[in-house]
Amino acid sequence: MPDSTEVLRHAPGQKEPGLFAAVREAVRGARPTYDYTEGSIGRAILLLSVPMVLEMLMESLFVVCDVYFVGRLGKEAVAAVGLTESMMVLVYTLGIGLSIGATAMVARRTGERDPEGAARTAGQTILLGLLVSLVLGALGVALAPRLLGWMGAEAPVVAGGSNFTRVMLGANVSVMMLFLINGTFRGAGDAAVAMRVLWLANAINIALGPCLIFGLGPFPELGVTGAAVATSIGRGTGALYAFSKLWRGSGRIHVTARHFRPDALLIRRIVSLSGTATFQVFVGMASWIVLNIIVASFGSAAVAGNIIGMRIIMFALLPSWGMSNAAATLVGQSLGAGKPERAEKAVWRAGFFNMIFLGCVGLLFFVFADAIVGVFTHAAAGEEVHAYGVSCLRIISSGFLFYAYGMVLTQSFNGAGDTRTPTVINVFVFWLWEIPLAWLLAFKFGMGPRGVFVAAAVAFSTLAVVSAYFFRRGRWKTKRV
Numbered sequence: 001m002p003d004s005t006e007v008l009r010h011a012p013g014q015k016e017p018g019l020f021a022a023v024r025e026a027v028r029g030a031r032p033t034y035d036y037t038e039g040s041i042g043r044a045i046l047l048l049s050v051p052m053v054l055e056m057l058m059e060s061l062f063v064v065c066d067v068y069f070v071g072r073l074g075k076e077a078v079a080a081v082g083l084t085e086s087m088m089v090l091v092y093t094l095g096i097g098l099s100i101g102a103t104a105m106v107a108r109r110t111g112e113r114d115p116e117g118a119a120r121t122a123g124q125t126i127l128l129g130l131l132v133s134l135v136l137g138a139l140g141v142a143l144a145p146r147l148l149g150w151m152g153a154e155a156p157v158v159a160g161g162s163n164f165t166r167v168m169l170g171a172n173v174s175v176m177m178l179f180l181i182n183g184t185f186r187g188a189g190d191a192a193v194a195m196r197v198l199w200l201a202n203a204i205n206i207a208l209g210p211c212l213i214f215g216l217g218p219f220p221e222l223g224v225t226g227a228a229v230a231t232s233i234g235r236g237t238g239a240l241y242a243f244s245k246l247w248r249g250s251g252r253i254h255v256t257a258r259h260f261r262p263d264a265l266l267i268r269r270i271v272s273l274s275g276t277a278t279f280q281v282f283v284g285m286a287s288w289i290v291l292n293i294i295v296a297s298f299g300s301a302a303v304a305g306n307i308i309g310m311r312i313i314m315f316a317l318l319p320s321w322g323m324s325n326a327a328a329t330l331v332g333q334s335l336g337a338g339k340p341e342r343a344e345k346a347v348w349r350a351g352f353f354n355m356i357f358l359g360c361v362g363l364l365f366f367v368f369a370d371a372i373v374g375v376f377t378h379a380a381a382g383e384e385v386h387a388y389g390v391s392c393l394r395i396i397s398s399g400f401l402f403y404a405y406g407m408v409l410t411q412s413f414n415g416a417g418d419t420r421t422p423t424v425i426n427v428f429v430f431w432l433w434e435i436p437l438a439w440l441l442a443f444k445f446g447m448g449p450r451g452v453f454v455a456a457a458v459a460f461s462t463l464a465v466v467s468a469y470f471f472r473r474g475r476w477k478t479k480r481v
Helices: 004-008 019-028 041-071 075-111 115-150 155-170 172-188 191-214 224-248 264-296 300-336 340-367 369-374 383-397 400-415 420-444 449-473
Strands: none
Touching: 019 041, 019 191, 041 075, 041 172, 041 191, 041 224, 041 300, 041 340, 075 115, 075 155, 075 172, 075 224, 075 264, 075 300, 075 400, 115 155, 115 172, 115 264, 155 172, 155 224, 172 191, 172 224, 172 300, 191 224, 191 300, 264 300, 264 420, 264 449, 300 340, 300 369, 300 383, 300 400, 300 449, 340 369, 340 383, 340 400, 369 383, 383 449, 400 420, 400 449, 420 449
16 A cells, blocks of 8 residues: 555645545545545555455455355365356356446546446446346256256266355346446445445345354255355345445436436447457456366365365455556546546556555465465365365465556556457467466376466466556557547
């Protein structure tokens, strides 16, 4: 984070006593009149990134709690959760892709002082998201057991995990709405609202999870399916709260009924921008699915260990996405205000802060991997699961320093509306480099799942180097949205 001297340098009319007051304001929500395109870049990063990081920390806490409780049900339950998450990748891909477009367009309109244009973008994006999620939900409910089988799940995993998969896929609309509405809030600069939405959703999720999994008190014992029910209730509640904030218009953006009337021209622009962004995310997500399939070929213990390791890793990466999203918002608003130099400075500074954070966390993960994984591997899971989880955590966290910059740079391209550049980079890094390397290391060099983990760490590093090269060329500064 920026130091107190940096925070104290502010624009006229935006005076604050100091660093701690700025942090308090960030959590409370910067006043609607605050202009992120003026004054201290460090202060702007702080006001945006603090709620975004806290938002992602809550998401990380849910991820860790979820795997902790599910881990007590045995490796088949953990494998079912992991494979279903791989299928949810399609929902996440579409949701993130649409939210990237929404964030970029809302940020640009906000920088241009066009609140009506920002509200129209939000309304049309939500319409698209609803249509997509309803189709995916119907297919998921009907095909859940087959989908698990196609993912390489063993028979016990299919038998015990089909209902979990049905609930998660059937209720995907809640996930989609959280992505899209929170993306709108971030683009407008209402990061604290997005934070509260996810806090509410995950607080409910964390509280209900063990109750429905183990049948505590008056709740039924649903096993692994209970985790899906709790998740869906929590996310659905959060999505309804988010929509109510948009509808009431108490922040920087106010959506009314007229903004939901289909606008063919605007929808085409959203689809054009978000379509490339969706493919960009799909490239990364699809590579993750392929890596999971490679790991699944070595048995349920390898799958469970990989899932536990990756859930712990997400505890660090999700807050880093908060910093990256802050950079994306600043880029979009600065370009809308005609200040590309400010946008570039914000990106490099956010990348540096992210590197410090992820570097420290990566060191802790590497040194204390055995103890950390031990918290989530119980007698039901077994020593083999524990060993794979430790390898996953140690190997992948070794690439955190590079990935810190890679995350910020990728999101900054997106914030500028240049979704094509990171898409091309992702194709090269993940499909033409990471997947072939993982296959060679796992099978030809006999490294098994550990070869997959090494390939992921190498890909993280490659992504950062290539992204930095293209970012310095500066073509993103001229992108129109």
